[in-house]
Amino acid sequence: MNKSxxxxxxxxxxxxxxxxxxxxxxxLLRERLDLTGTKKGCDRGQxxxxxxxLNGRRVNSCLTLAVSCGGAEILTIEGLAQGDVLHPxxxxxxEHDAFQCGFCTPGQIMSxxxxxxxxxxxxxxxxxxxxxxxxxCRCGAYAGITQAVRQAQARMNERERTGEAA
Amino acid sequence: xxxxVIASGVHQSAIHxxxxxxxxxxxxxxxxMKEPEGLLHGWVILSDRAHARxxxxxxxxxxAAEGVVCVMTARDIPGLNDAGPIMKGEVLxxxxxxxxEGQAIAIIAARSFAQARxxxxxxxxxxxxxxxxxxxxxxxxxxxxxxxxxxxxxxxAARAIAEAPHCLSGxxxxxxxxxxxxxxxxxxxxxxxxxxxxxxxxxxxxxxxxHIAARLLARPYAAITVEVRRMGGAFGGKESHASxxxxxxxxxxxxxxxxxKLRLSRDVDMLxxxxxxxxxxxxxxxxxxxxxxxGLDMMIALRAGxxxxxxxxxxxxALCHVDNVYWLPNVKVSGYACKTNTVSNTAFxxxxxxxxxxxxxxxxxxxAERLGLSSEAVRQINHYGxxxxxxxxxxxIGENNTPRLxxxxxxxxxxxxxxxxxxxFNASHPYIKKALVTYAVKFGISFNLPSLNQAGALLHVYxxxxxxxxxxxxxxxxxxxxxxxxxxxxxxxxxxxHVHISSTxxxxxxxxxxxxxxxxxxxxxxxxxxxxxIIKSRMAAIAAAKFGGAADDVVFSGGYVYLGNRSxxxxxxxxxxxAERVSLxxxxxxxxxxxxxxxxxxxxxxxxxxxxxxxATEAAxxxxxxxxxxxxxxxxxxxxxxxxxxxxxxxIEGGFVQGQGWMTMEELVWDQAGRLxxxxxxxxxxxxxxxxxxxxxxxxxxDAPNAKPTIFRSxxxxxxxxxxxxxxxxxxxxxxxxxxxxxAALTLCAPATPEAILRALGGGKxxxxxxxxxxxxxxx
Numbered sequence: 001m002n003k004s005x006x007x008x009x010x011x012x013x014x015x016x017x018x019x020x021x022x023x024x025x026x027x028l029l030r031e032r033l034d035l036t037g038t039k040k041g042c043d044r045g046q047x048x049x050x051x052x053x054l055n056g057r058r059v060n061s062c063l064t065l066a067v068s069c070g071g072a073e074i075l076t077i078e079g080l081a082q083g084d085v086l087h088p089x090x091x092x093x094x095e096h097d098a099f100q101c102g103f104c105t106p107g108q109i110m111s112x113x114x115x116x117x118x119x120x121x122x123x124x125x126x127x128x129x130x131x132x133x134x135x136x137c138r139c140g141a142y143a144g145i146t147q148a149v150r151q152a153q154a155r156m157n158e159r160e161r162t163g164e165a166a
Numbered sequence: 167x168x169x170x171v172i173a174s175g176v177h178q179s180a181i182h183x184x185x186x187x188x189x190x191x192x193x194x195x196x197x198x199m200k201e202p203e204g205l206l207h208g209w210v211i212l213s214d215r216a217h218a219r220x221x222x223x224x225x226x227x228x229x230a231a232e233g234v235v236c237v238m239t240a241r242d243i244p245g246l247n248d249a250g251p252i253m254k255g256e257v258l259x260x261x262x263x264x265x266x267e268g269q270a271i272a273i274i275a276a277r278s279f280a281q282a283r284x285x286x287x288x289x290x291x292x293x294x295x296x297x298x299x300x301x302x303x304x305x306x307x308x309x310x311x312x313x314x315x316x317x318x319x320x321x322x323a324a325r326a327i328a329e330a331p332h333c334l335s336g337x338x339x340x341x342x343x344x345x346x347x348x349x350x351x352x353x354x355x356x357x358x359x360x361x362x363x364x365x366x367x368x369x370x371x372x373x374x375x376x377h378i379a380a381r382l383l384a385r386p387y388a389a390i391t392v393e394v395r396r397m398g399g400a401f402g403g404k405e406s407h408a409s410x411x412x413x414x415x416x417x418x419x420x421x422x423x424x425x426x427k428l429r430l431s432r433d434v435d436m437l438x439x440x441x442x443x444x445x446x447x448x449x450x451x452x453x454x455x456x457x458x459x460x461g462l463d464m465m466i467a468l469r470a471g472x473x474x475x476x477x478x479x480x481x482x483x484a485l486c487h488v489d490n491v492y493w494l495p496n497v498k499v500s501g502y503a504c505k506t507n508t509v510s511n512t513a514f515x516x517x518x519x520x521x522x523x524x525x526x527x528x529x530x531x532x533x534a535e536r537l538g539l540s541s542e543a544v545r546q547i548n549h550y551g552x553x554x555x556x557x558x559x560x561x562x563i564g565e566n567n568t569p570r571l572x573x574x575x576x577x578x579x580x581x582x583x584x585x586x587x588x589x590x591f592n593a594s595h596p597y598i599k600k601a602l603v604t605y606a607v608k609f610g611i612s613f614n615l616p617s618l619n620q621a622g623a624l625l626h627v628y629x630x631x632x633x634x635x636x637x638x639x640x641x642x643x644x645x646x647x648x649x650x651x652x653x654x655x656x657x658x659x660x661x662x663x664h665v666h667i668s669s670t671x672x673x674x675x676x677x678x679x680x681x682x683x684x685x686x687x688x689x690x691x692x693x694x695x696x697x698x699x700i701i702k703s704r705m706a707a708i709a710a711a712k713f714g715g716a717a718d719d720v721v722f723s724g725g726y727v728y729l730g731n732r733s734x735x736x737x738x739x740x741x742x743x744x745a746e747r748v749s750l751x752x753x754x755x756x757x758x759x760x761x762x763x764x765x766x767x768x769x770x771x772x773x774x775x776x777x778x779x780x781x782a783t784e785a786a787x788x789x790x791x792x793x794x795x796x797x798x799x800x801x802x803x804x805x806x807x808x809x810x811x812x813x814x815x816x817x818i819e820g821g822f823v824q825g826q827g828w829m830t831m832e833e834l835v836w837d838q839a840g841r842l843x844x845x846x847x848x849x850x851x852x853x854x855x856x857x858x859x860x861x862x863x864x865x866x867x868x869d870a871p872n873a874k875p876t877i878f879r880s881x882x883x884x885x886x887x888x889x890x891x892x893x894x895x896x897x898x899x900x901x902x903x904x905x906x907x908x909x910a911a912l913t914l915c916a917p918a919t920p921e922a923i924l925r926a927l928g929g930g931k932x933x934x935x936x937x938x939x940x941x942x943x944x945x946x
Contacts, residue, residue: 020280036198037191039398041348042432046847049348077191090189094181097812100820101643102188103348103398109189129855136847138346138399139643140823141816142855143862 007072009033010079018066025069026050026061029076037077037106041136048135051107051114052076058114077106080113088155089113092148100139111135112149121153170724174663175656176649176878179812183641183648183667184396195398196352196366197429205354206235206275208418208428209282211289212437213264213271216300216507216840218293220262225272227288233281236421239272244420245384249413251374251406253313256473256510258382258413264293265472266509267841268437270410275418275426283431298507298840302339302446302467305504312474312505318485318768320558321496326461330452334536337449338528340521340916342469343442343514343828344844346852347642349398351439352429353412355379355419362389363416368397369408370640371680376672378409379416387672390416395669400642401824402513405680406476407439436845440512441834443468443480443503447525457533457544461496464488466525468518470503471510477503480511482614484518485768486559488526491568491608491778492545493554507840513682515824516885519609523889524916527896535908541900542604549606559763561771565873567804568606571780575604578865579782579800588784592904597789600797601900605893606780609886610773612761613683619758619774621689622675625654625697627705627750631737633658633665638678639690640670644884645813646686652809653691653877657698659722660736675753684777684882687809689756691877697754704750708743709734775874777886778804778867781822783859785897789905789927792920794898796826798861801890806872806881818864818887825891827853830898830918894918902926 003018009029016028026043029035029052038061041049045063052061053075080087089112092098099105115121115131122128128149129142137145174180187193211228225237240247240261250256260271272289276282299305327333353375354366363383367375372392380390392412397404415428430438449464466484470477481501488499530548534541555563575581581604588600612619623637635654641647647667655662672678679685705727706720713729721728727739734742743750763770781801787794801822805814831851835843844850871879898918903911906927913930914922 030198034200035191036194039195039348040197041350042847044432044846044848047348047432077189081190086186086189093189094185097181097816099182099185099188099643100645100816101348101397101399102182102184102193103195103643105188106191126860129858129860133854133856136346136348136852136854138348138401138824138852139816140820140853140858142823142853142858143819144816146855 003067005067005070007069007074009074010076021067023066024062025064025066028066029061035076035078039103039106041104048111049104049107051110051135053110053114056117058111077110080109087113089148089152092152096144096148096151098144098148099141104135104137108135108137108145112152115149116153116156121149123150123154125150172655172659172661172724174652174661176652176809177807178652178810180648180652180662180810182645183651193396195349195396196354196368202356202425204424206277206418206422206424206426207279207282208415208426209274209286210270210414210434210438211272211274211286212434213260213269214267215264215293215295216267216298217296218264219296220264220271220291221294222292223271224290228274228285231281231285231288233277234285235275235277236418237272237274238417238421242421243382243417245382248381249378249410250473251409251476252478253474256475258410266507268509270438273414273418275422300506300508300836300840302444302469302504305506306467306502310505312470312503313478316481316485316501316768318558319498323461323463323496323498326496327450327452327463330460331454332536333450333452334532335450336528336532338447338525338915340445340524342444342511342834343832344436344834344850345401345403345441345514347399347401347403350430350432350435351404351408351411353415354425354427355412355415356425357419357423361385363420365390365392365412365416367392367394367408367412368404369394369412370400370405370642370682371408372640372670372672373678374406374680375409375412378413382413382417383420391671391673393669393671394640397640397642401515402517402682403439405513405682407512410439433845437509437842440471440475440510442514442828443470443477443511443518443521445521445524447528449529451529451533453533457537457539457547459492459494459548462494462529464499464525466499466522467502467504468521469506469508469511471506471508473510475510476513477511479614480513480518484522486610486614486772487519487522489557490523490526491550491606492526492548493550494558497558499558508836515821515888517683519885520825520889520892523607524892527892531899532912535912560769561773563608563776567778567867567870568608568780571778571802571804571867572604572606575780575782575800575802578802578863581782584784598786599789599901599905600784600786601897601904602782602784603893603896603900604780604782605890605896607778607886607889609777609889611684611688611777611882612758612772612774613679613685614763614772616761616763616772618679619685619689619761620679621693621756622678623690623693623697623754624674625694625701625752625754627701627740629741629744631660631664631740634668635665635694636668636674637690637694638670638675639686640681644686644817645810646681646690649687649809649813650691650694654694654698657695657702658736660725684884684886686884687880688876688882689758692756693754695754695877696756697752700752700754701750704748705739705743708746708748709739712742775872777881779886779890781890781893783893783897785894785901787898787901787905787923792924794830794918794920794923796859796894799859800863802865802867803887804867804870804881805883806870806876807879808866809878809880811866814866814883815864817883819862821887822891823853823858825888826857826894829891829895829916833917833919898923
């Protein structure tokens with residue numbers, strides 16, 4: 001049974017024909033659209049490496065069926081930078097050394113972007129730690145991750161205040 | 167002469183070489199690479215019995231399943247069915263007998279991942295169960311060991327204990343730990359012409375993958391090329407066990423004549439590959455009124471699993487770290503690597519060191535309890551000092567940074583004031599109890615086995631002045647690649663952007679050791695420097711000829727090469743060398759000097775130097791729920807003259823957090839049938855952002871260059887900070903003591919999960935300190 005799905009990924013419209021209704025959004029991205037920045041760490045919604053933004057909310061793409069994404073707006077790690085200009089969260093992750101092996105990093109960054117979009121990051125480290133606790137980092141770079149999210153939120157607030165485009 | 171030096175060399179906090187790609191998702195891991203045409207997907211069929219004879223293995227339905235191209239068992243291996251890294255006869259695929267749940271019994275290649283995985287479910291196996299030995303205790307009683315027991319001895323421990331004013335006996339245990347690298351084990355094997363094979367393997371040990379693939383395929387080493395650009399975490403889990411996955415992929419690729427990718431799912435990864443050795447220690451100790459250890463007799467038993475794998479060297483390192491920072495005048499330590507019907511345990515950050523260091527702390531707290539002293543006082547009085555500075559295996563500890571670290575920690579962590587506050591808090595709060603401990607560590611740097619301490623590097627300077635860097639070390643996130651690039655940049659005095667880092671390959675650097683034992687930057691950095699020095703000497707000769715002078719007077723600095731008041735840019739000199747027909751390519755080689763170890767007598771100086779660290783850790787427990795939090799941690803760590811302070815601080819924080827997981831929350835549970843019940847993040851909890859200490863201060867010990875002439879006087883960093891997290895357990899134990907008294911606290915065993923804390927608060931129910939037996943009763 002073939003099923004056709006139209007969805008927007010990083011601003012580009014895709015018409016995808018699925019030969020299997022069980023294909024996850026993660027596998028669609030990685031295996032059919034060659035968007036391999038989103039990682040598969042556990043494939044069961046428990047590690048957060050596959051986090052992407054779906055219609056403005058962060059989700060585990062390994063638990064999202066691609067067929068359910070008709071009409072969806074999807075943002076992945078590949079769509080975050082504007083050309084050569086990194087998103088404030090990306091820049092802050094580099095500045096705060098918020099990774100080691102880098103495998104969880106795309107998921108961490110998309111989760112942080114989602115947390116900020118949801119208005120939940122704030123300036124409170126405890127809130128950031130809570131809001132980021134669904135993204136595992138086995139290298140234990142959490143201290144840097146928390147600082148990076150806090151700084152990115154502050155910079156984005158500042159830009160909003162001064163009217164500069166984020 | 168222009169004295170300008172480059173800005174991106176050693177001792178700078180350079181960002182990770184892949185930083186920009188990591189944050190954009192463009193750093194490629196093996197599963198992200200473009201798949202070659204015709205790629206087949208591998209899968210593994212696992213045993214579901216702990217110990218059994220295979221009476222019947224029916225793979226006909228698997229072979230007939232849609233998309234399946236080939237199915238292989240032990241009988242189909244063209245070479246030797248042997249994946250042992252040290253010992254012979256450690257089978258890759260079970261042949262007639264399975265020795266643990268999760269052991270591979272057959273491998274499949276199919277057109278798609280889903281087809282391979284689905285086909286595996288069609289296997290039919292009839293087993294005859296055999297007696298399974300699942301615990302350390304069971305194996306000890308049956309005297310089942312994977313290697314001969316080890317004995318380390320100095321002085322007369324028995325006599326010292328008998329003559330001591332006080333003596334006591336005790337027991338402690340610590341659990342295992344899954345590596346839980348975020349990138350599961352993976353390999354892509356691609357057949358080449360003439361029976362050769364190229365393997366991308368997520369491995370810390372490309373040479374070993376090469377050797378084992380060659381052994382399985384009955385091919386010479388030279389026919390196998392192994393390559394790895396980066397791993398998504400490894401922590402020791404991809405030291406010997408990456409060979410299993412790569413070996414299976416290579417077998418399937420050779421059989422099918424097509425490239426094969428084998429990527430383990432999380433569950434299969436946790437079932438098929440080994441973990442940190444869980445530990446049981448028993449001891450008798452004699453001591454004086456001040457708590458000085460006069461004699462110690464200790465037994466350390468590790469759960470090795472079904473084969474030896476790396477358990478012998480892990481046990482050796484455990485024995486070599488029982489002393490930690492303590493002087494043990496009369497000591498006997500016996501080590502047992504217990505053969506159990508559980509997956510073979512393997513290398514994991516610290517490699518037995520943490521287990522040995524954990525064990526001695528049980529001695530310390532029991533002495534303190536017996537004498538009514540603080541554990542800190544007992545630690546302090548047993549520290550190494552002048553005249554008391556030789557390890558049980560006979561090595562002088564050399565420079566001893568422990569006193570300085572602990573002194574600086576007093577101020578950095580504001581210890582006296584906080585101790586007072588905690589005492590007040592504990593006196594007033596009905597159900598939260600806190601404790602603060604200070605803890606110092608010493609960790610031996612070098613592989614215990616001297617022959618492993620060698621490394622190679624390959625450098626090319628091109629005529630535009632750019633440099634191609636290759637060495638035998640692998641990148642798993644620890645920042646090795648950037649550190650070695652900094653070293654090369656400093657040697658040539660060119661900015662690091664001109665040094666191009668390339669993937670680790672067995673056809674560039676042969677006969678390498680694993681990137682392990684914290685040795686990566688020490689030995690590969692030295693090899694890269696050796697290569698750079700060779701090329702520099704050739705370039706200097708050309709510069710000297712051009713300018714008229716002595717090559718010895720040529721100076722490389724800030725992108726230029728100087729002789730007297732004449733200079734030439736580095737790229738121009740490279741071009742000139744080419745024109746003068748001088749080679750700009752060199753290999754560098756390094757072997758660590760001054761190390762020796764006699765495995766039979768367990769004596770020698772196996773470590774080139776020691777790395778030191780100290781921390782102050784504050785924990786709180788809730789006596790109603792057993793929940794614990796690590797509230798604040800202050801660390802001062804000795805990195806010598808750090809090659810890259812930012813990378814080293816990351817290693818310290820990350821190592822500590824990983825150790826915190828081992829000590830406080832990560833719990834592997836096997837059921838009565840020997841089945842691992844914790845093989846996914848749903849049941850196996852590693853630290854999250856919520857678990858790290860909210861106050862987490864990390865400092866590098868200032869102005870402490872390595873006394874040994876290591877690479878730019880730096881010190882290794884990978885493993886030592888992990889051991890600092892033993893302080894999490896000690897702080898929780900002190901908090902239990904604050905709530906329920908020391909006799910109860912001494913029943914606590916690791917990991918200090920909420921359940922374990924509640925049991926300890928209840929005095930261990932049976933009133934016994936025999937944690938392992940207690941756990942065994944509960945679980946089996």
